[in-house]
Amino acid sequence: MSSSNSKTKTPSSLSLCNSKPQPQEGNMALESQPQKNKYGHGVFGDVYSIIKEMEIDHHNNSTFDFQFPPITNFLGSREVREFISGALSGAMTKAILAPLETIRTRMVVGVGSKNIAGSFIEVIEQQGWQGLWAGNMINMLRIVPTQAIELGTFECVKRAMTSLHEKWESNEYPKLQIGPINFNLSLSWISPVAIAGAAAGIASTLVCHPLEVLKDRLTVSPETYPSLGIAIRNIYKDGGVGAFYAGISPTLVGMLPYSTCFYFMYDTIKESYCRTKSKKSLSRPEMLLIGALAGFTASTISFPLEVARKRLMVGALQGKCPPNMAAALSEVIREEGLKGLYRGWGASCLKVMPSSGITWMFYEAWKDILLVQNGNPL
Template sequence: MVVGVGSKQIFGSFMEIMEHNGWQGLWAGNTINMIRIIPTQAIELDTFECVKWSMTSAQERWKEDSSPKIQLGGLTIELPLHLLSPIAVGGAAAGIVSTLVCHPLEVLKDRLTVNREAYPSSIALAFNKIYRTEGVGGLYTGLCPTPVGILPYSTCYYFMYETIKTSYCRAHEKKSLSHPELLIIGALSSLTASTISFPLEVARKRLMVGALRG
């Protein structure tokens, strides 16, 4: 439905997939999705923590000294980087870095999900087919709108998650939260971030699978 293929109703889409591909079709592309999600999440979380820590440390130094400055002719401009949220900056960086590294796996997942018959059953062979027929550019189809979509999602998600978690702990005088509490906070953060970035996600998906439709 997101990429404009098949029925526009959820139940109709399920029935159409099962009619043409059997119940296995409901999990088409899941293997590559599992392969994709591990490095994506690892890179994203590591980048987020690294950038957040670096930004926080830098802001502490700027309080003691001064913010970075740029010189334009005889004009000196002080960059108000101390006003930036380390969480927001870390979230944006995490989304961009993980996307750039793992985008080819995302393309392959979508291709296998939308038109499995057009590609070999082997992930390696399917990857090789895209590379041979479309070159490196084919592996990065839809990359241009991706940062535009991932920036609001990743930034909003991490900012809300950290903010809600911190505020909740302070309000209830807790040092740590239970798994159900973390689950609810994560769900609320993801819901908000997805709502904000979904239109861009639709455009990105259509570009990524567009080669299948000519």
């Protein structure tokens, strides 16, 4: 009986039967009869039947079960919400403080009046009130990704460095012995906040520096660059892609002390103040004041580098662009003395202090909305 059944089976049915467990004797006759392929005939019918079997296995929780992560999980992650909080805080801050940014940029690069009140009057007389918001469109386009990247990177790197620091200390950090001298390779001297601040400044600068160049050109020389499109075309025509990264080296050098000090000061003062007052969090006015103090300190320390950076970025407009940062600093000292390194410092503090305070206040507020109210602890 088995021999006759084997003659009636087709090669394809043999391959399918061999891949399944052997039937019991009671079902031998039923299994031995060739079954009609209800999905079709030929190669395509066999392929379709295999696909249908895979679908059945999928419903039976087999190894073919695969699903893409829902987009809501991605948008609801802590990192994304921190990036969004940074973007919103930056946009709201720049919308309020755009006139101060305009005056600060003009004074730093030496355009027009040398005092704050005179610069305000000069801009209004020449361009009207809207002149105080010159370059604000590109400034808004710049600050949204800049603040998102900077604050988001700061939070991520801070958590990663803190976790690494704790694991390093708990696992008894390595020891190095050179002769009779033992060295404990501890990370206690490295501040996770300082590392995170430096990383935040570098990341945002590398990504958003071309927007900074465009903003400065539109602010300083609106007659040469009346619109964003014309500015992009003329800058590319004059120097190619590299022109959008004019002054990138001094920007990175100047950003390191500023960003490191800014985040370190804010985080340190915040924790010390909360510990002294036995508080878990700051009020909005306290965030505003501590953020302003952090911005003032960081700006004062790094301001000479900021002057050199601005000179390099817009030097081409005046037909004399220093070749490097050291040459820019030497040029300022030669023309104006040491006080020239802090020309525009008052206007800078007038802009940086409220900007820093408002940014932190808005950022912490948006984190409360997007993180705490959604069940994510800060």
